[in-house]
Structure formats: C-alpha cells, structure tokens
Amino acid sequence: MLVNFFPSQNGNPTQSSIPYTGSPLLLCWADARLFVKNAWSLVGIIHPWNQWLCGDLDELYPSVPNLICLALHGLLIVLQLAFLTSLPFLVVFPVATVAMYIAGVLVLNFAVCWLLNGSESSMESTVDLGSDRTRFKDERWIYLNGVSVGKHWLKGNLNRLALTFRRPITGIHNRTYGIIFDLIQCIIERNFIYPTMDIRNSYALIKDFVLSEGHTKIVLILHSQGGIEGGLILDWLLSEIPHDVIHKLEIYTFGSAANHFNNPHRHSTYMRLSQSSTVTSHNTTAVHHIEHYASDGDFVARWGVLSFATMRNRYMGRIFVRSGMGHLLNQHYLNAMFPLDKNKRVCEDNSFMDAEVSFTSDGAAEKARDEVFETLLHNGNGGVSAIVEDTCSPVEPVSLSRAESILAAELTRKKPKVKDFSRLWEYRNGGIPDDQRWSSF
Numbered sequence: 001m002l003v004n005f006f007p008s009q010n011g012n013p014t015q016s017s018i019p020y021t022g023s024p025l026l027l028c029w030a031d032a033r034l035f036v037k038n039a040w041s042l043v044g045i046i047h048p049w050n051q052w053l054c055g056d057l058d059e060l061y062p063s064v065p066n067l068i069c070l071a072l073h074g075l076l077i078v079l080q081l082a083f084l085t086s087l088p089f090l091v092v093f094p095v096a097t098v099a100m101y102i103a104g105v106l107v108l109n110f111a112v113c114w115l116l117n118g119s120e121s122s123m124e125s126t127v128d129l130g131s132d133r134t135r136f137k138d139e140r141w142i143y144l145n146g147v148s149v150g151k152h153w154l155k156g157n158l159n160r161l162a163l164t165f166r167r168p169i170t171g172i173h174n175r176t177y178g179i180i181f182d183l184i185q186c187i188i189e190r191n192f193i194y195p196t197m198d199i200r201n202s203y204a205l206i207k208d209f210v211l212s213e214g215h216t217k218i219v220l221i222l223h224s225q226g227g228i229e230g231g232l233i234l235d236w237l238l239s240e241i242p243h244d245v246i247h248k249l250e251i252y253t254f255g256s257a258a259n260h261f262n263n264p265h266r267h268s269t270y271m272r273l274s275q276s277s278t279v280t281s282h283n284t285t286a287v288h289h290i291e292h293y294a295s296d297g298d299f300v301a302r303w304g305v306l307s308f309a310t311m312r313n314r315y316m317g318r319i320f321v322r323s324g325m326g327h328l329l330n331q332h333y334l335n336a337m338f339p340l341d342k343n344k345r346v347c348e349d350n351s352f353m354d355a356e357v358s359f360t361s362d363g364a365a366e367k368a369r370d371e372v373f374e375t376l377l378h379n380g381n382g383g384v385s386a387i388v389e390d391t392c393s394p395v396e397p398v399s400l401s402r403a404e405s406i407l408a409a410e411l412t413r414k415k416p417k418v419k420d421f422s423r424l425w426e427y428r429n430g431g432i433p434d435d436q437r438w439s440s441f
Contacts, residue, residue: 020193020260020314027191027259034303044297044325051331054340057156058331065152072116073148076178079109084180109178116150117175121201123154125162125169132166132430138216140209143171144202146224146255146300146329147182150175160330161221164338164346166430172202174226182225190228190259195236203233210241210249218249219427223329224300227256227292234287235262243286250289251317252424254333257304263287263316289423289438290317293337297325320418322352324381338428346428353425356415 020027052058059066083105090098143161145154151173158171175198176182188194195203209218222230230251237246243264251261263285292309294301309315326332337352419425426433 020190024192028187031187031191031303034307038299038302038307041297041299041302041325044295045299045327047325048332051335053335054160054330057160058335059153059156059328060331069116069150069152072112072150073179076109076112077180079105079112080178080180109181113150113175113177116152117173118151120151121173122205123151123158123171123173125158125171126155127159127162129162129166129168133168135430136167138214139167139219140212140215140217141165141167141169141219141221142206142209143169143221144223144226144230145171145174146226146257147186148176148179149173157223157329160334163340163344164334165427167427169221172205174198174202174229186225186228186257189225189232190257193232195232196229199229199232202229203236206233207237207241210237210245216248220249220251222251222253222256223333224255224327225257227253227258227261227304231256231258231261238262238264238286246286247288249287250423251287252290253292253305253317254329255294255298255301255304255327256292257300258315259304259308261290261292261315261317263290285316287316291422291424292317292319293322293333293424294319295322295324295326295332295336297323298327298332300327318421320422338425353417353419353422355418357418357421 046060049060052061055061056063056066060070090101093101141161143158145157149157154171154173158169161169177185185196189196189199206218206220209215220230230253234251237249265284265286292305294305296302296306305315305319306321309319322336324336326336337350339347339350341347423433423438
C-alpha cells in the first residue's frame with residue numbers, strides 16, 4: 001500500500017489567496033458546490049461501522065452508552081430536519097405563533113443536547129498510565145473534538161489518545177448541538193471567521209497553557225470541526241503572543257474541516273530562504289511543527305483539508321493521506337494509523353506507518369472517487385495511491401554518527417515509509433522525537 005503525502009507549503013504571502021478572507025456569501029456558495037462535488041464520499045464518514053479493534057473505546061461499538069448516544073443523535077437528526085423543512089411554511093402563521101414554535105424546538109433541542117454534553121467544559125483522560133503519567137510534567141497535551149461529540153465520546157477520545165501516546169490528555173469540549181446544527185456551525189465558523197463561545201473558551205485555556213513557563217511543549221490535537229476551531233485559535237495566538245513563545249506549540253489534526261492553517265515565518269529572511277530552496281526547516285516558522293492526517297474517502301476531510309491544502313491558499317503543515325474511508329477519531333483514524341495490541345500499546349508495525357510513499361499526484365483524487373465501491377467492499381480500505389510533491393528526503397539527520405550514516409544509506413536505497421516523515425509517530429508509547437533530526441525539515 002502507498003500513502004498520499006503533501007509537504008507543507010512554504011508560506012509565501014503572495015500565495016495567500018482570497019478563500020478564507022473573501023466574501024462570506026461567496027465562501028458559503030463555494031462550500032455548497034464543494035459539498036455536492038464530494039457528496040459521493042458521505043458514506044465514508046461512518047464506514048466501516050462494525051470494526052471495533054478497541055472495544056468500547058470505539059464510537060460505534062454496541063455498548064449501552066454508545067447506543068444511547070446514537071439514539072439521541074438519531075432523535076436530533078429527525079427533529080432538526082423536520083424543523084428546517086418547516087421553516088418556509090411558517091410565513092402563513094402569526095409572528096407570535098412562529099416565535100413560540102421556534103423557541104419550543106430550540107428548547108427541546110437544547111434539552112437533548114444537554115443529555116449528550118453534560119455540564120463540563122473540559123475533561124481529563126482517566127486511563128491508568130502508571131509511571132508514564134508523571135514522566136512528562138513539562139508537556140501539555142490538549143485535544144479539541146469535532147462534530148457530534150458529547151461527554152461520553154470525548155472521554156473515549158481522551159483515553160484512546162492517552163493510551164496511544166502514554167501521556168495525560170486534556171480535552172476541551174466542543175459541545176455538540178446535533179449533527180445538522182453542528183454542520184451549520186462549521187459553515188459559520190470557517191466562512192464568516194466567527195469565533196463561537198466554544199472557540200473563545202478554548203482560546204483562553206490554550207493561551208494560558210502556551211504562556212505558562214512550566215510548560216516547554218504544548219501539543220494540540222484537533223479532529224474534524226476541531227480543525228476549524230484550532231485554526232481560528234491559532235490565528236488569535238499568532239496575533240497576540242510572541243512567536244518565540246508560540247514556537248513551543250505543535251499541532252496535529254485528523255480529518256480536519258478547516259479551510260486554512262496559518263504558520264508564518266518568524267523572519268523575512270527565513271521566508272526568502274524557503275522560497276529559494278526545496279527544503280523548508282520548521283524551525284523557521286512560528287509553530288514548531290504541524291501535521292495533518294486524512295483519509296481520501298472521508299467526506300469531512302475532502303470538504304476541508306484535502307480540498308484547501310491544494311488550492312492557492314495558506315494551508316501550512318505536512319499532510320498524510322490514507323487511501324480509505326472513515327471519519328471517527330478512535331474507530332477509524334487511530335485504529336488505522338496507531339493500532340493497539342492486546343496490551344494497549346501501539347503496534348510497532350502497521351500497514352499505514354509501514355506503507356511506502358511516492359512522489360506523484362496525477363489522478364489521485366479521481367482514483368479515490370472511482371474506487372469508492374471497491375473501498376466499501378474492502379471494509380473502508382482503499383487501493384494504491386500516493387502523493388508527495390517534495391522529492392527531497394527529510395529523513396537525513398543534521399549530523400550523522402557511523403550508525404546513523406548506515407541507516408541513512410539504507411533509506412536512500414529504498415522508498416521511505418510514512419513513519420520516516422511522521423513526527424507524531426515518534427510520540428507513540430511515550431516516545432520522544434529526536435529534535436536534532438527534525439530541525440532539518
């Protein structure tokens with residue numbers, strides 16, 4: 001299997017386009033067209049639905065709490081569709097009647113959502129990490145969830161991430177208002193660049209963590225709508241906090257729905273060097289490292305990162321594209337990219353991280369669409385495809401010992417694998433990336 005890979009854009013301001021700074025109405029129209037264009041991949045949001053590699057941590061596993069969440073979401077879908085369908089017919093009723101009707105629907109919607117969300121605005125992972133829980137006191141790992149996630153699924157996400165990276169995870173709850181209303185909220189957030197209260201509360205908390213002198217590294221993990229909110233939070237951080245402080249921040253997204261991701265160079269000299277060289281050092285940008293992970297059959301990823309990263313836009317960060325379907329964080333992304341063994345440790349060998357990467361983008365998008373039915377038959381796993389725009393190998397360390405020279409020579413004789421490009425992979429099972437090696441790319 002080959003994996004699609006996009007290197008980070010170099011951040012040339014002349015290539016910062018109209019998309020996310022243009023007319024909100026035109027952006028909404030473009031989003032509608034993008035929705036229709038990628039509608040074939042809607043089935044890829046929840047498929048495969050019956051692969052439960054982590055048991056009750058998987059969102060669609062038939063446990064009682066999961067079934068309750070699914071039932072409540074089903075109720076919200078029916079309620080919201082009926083409400084939106086009824087709106088044109090309200091013109092024949094008195095204003096007072098219309099106001100009471102709308103208020104009643106919103107109160108009922110809020111009551112159901114309260115059952116899903118609870119009252120907590122943030123949560124902590126609760127799995128037992130043993131001695132690993134206190135090993136990384138100078139780090140802070142933060143997770144911002146996507147659409148339709150209530151308190152139960154948020155807790156599952158946090159515990160799955162904690163098992164994957166063997167670190168405590170703080171979750172900032174992006175509260176759900178039902179899948180359809182969440183989608184409307186996504187459109188408002190990314191096209192009107194409007195920070196909702198969830199974004200404002202998240203920004204205040206993340207800003208405190210970044211400014212804390214007790215933390216030398218802040219790792220922000222974003223999923224789905226969390227990518228939109230994280231991108232807006234990053235915009236605010238870049239405008240208020242010195243870039244040498246933001247440099248302690250690292251960002252990793254899964255199935256991001258964002259339409260932009262800024263990460264300017266810290267000095268104009270760095271920007272000129274990046275434009276004249278095929279190798280861009282992440283040490284020259286404000287955020288230390290950004291990586292995006294997506295599946296080419298995931299509608300949300302196609303509506304977000306996979307469309308906007310290839311446009312004339314500012315979408316910074318490396319992009320890894322898995323050939324397959326599924327949008328749920330635990331059941332689809334983490335199980336495919338960071339699978340756990342029976343001891344709840346990340347498997348050192350898996351089909352995604354061991355996959356080879358190649359350097360061509362010809363026909364990849366069309367291939368994913370044409371093979372959608374074949375992908376469905378293969379439990380969400382797609383065929384062979386690859387995209388790597390940068391032919392320079394980023395696996396060569398800055399300075400090589402004899403052993404490292406042998407390893408580098410080995411890598412030049414064979415195609416590099418996903419794990420050679422992925423910094424997030426090096427955090428698995430409580431690992432620590434080699435910053436000297438990563439400072440070169």
